[in-house]
Amino acid sequence: MDNRPSRKTVLRAALAAGVAVPAALLAVPALARTSSGAPPLTPACDDGDDPTPQQTEGPYFKPNSPQRTSLVQPGTVGTPLTVSGYVFGLKCQPIANVLLDFWQADNNGAYDNTGFRFRGHQFTDANGAFKLTTIVPGLYPGRTRHIHVKVQAPNRPVLTTQLYFPNEPRNNTDSIFDPRLLMTVRNAGSGREAAFDFVLNVPQSPPTTTPPPGGGTWAAGTSYTAGSRVTHNGIGYVCLQTHVAQPGWEPPVTAALWRAE
Ligand SMILES: [Fe+2]
Structure with a gap:
């Protein structure tokens, strides 16, 4: 297996580190973060981030699950588990307000088909992140260990x-099992912490870069910072004072704001 961190992995790290604001994140190609820090000129998202494969719903889905991020209730028996991650679109940009509806077996491998134990839905936050608090699902005949989920972007x-x-023995014998859907799982205290990032088949615009302050042709209504450069009627000017340009403040007539170059 390729040991390079995938774009998703790096995006996850960047997001978790608080780089957070998607626009800021995406203005800097994530893969660049692992190497020199100098972003390549053309961000790309072709490192195998194909959409997350679909799987059968199975017989135990129930609509109208409660909205909650924790499926643990008083008296819940089982190994504590959190599942956290992000939901991305095809250009690796995180998607906010994605519905994630989880359902799973209890510690004994049984689904609650009369109530809503171990069923719940939540939405990704502004950074495309989600976190489920639950237990490790039990095994039931014919299947390896798994958690069901429906994921829907707005x-x-x-x-x-x-x-x-x-590392589940039954992964080798379950005909539905797909290694592309393996979570990353580590022990954490008496429980487990799992991570998985979804990539949805959602078209996205290529990441845009923030233009340098000022630049381009002078325009009223634009915020200019000292030192930024514009052109006006074919002449270049450098901004002397940070300001928001107003009609009538064209560079040739505002010597306090602009100096011709
Ligand atoms: Fe199941």
């Missing part, structure tokens, strides 16, 4: 799939 089709645990 006004987009539903992705129905399942998440898997590494």
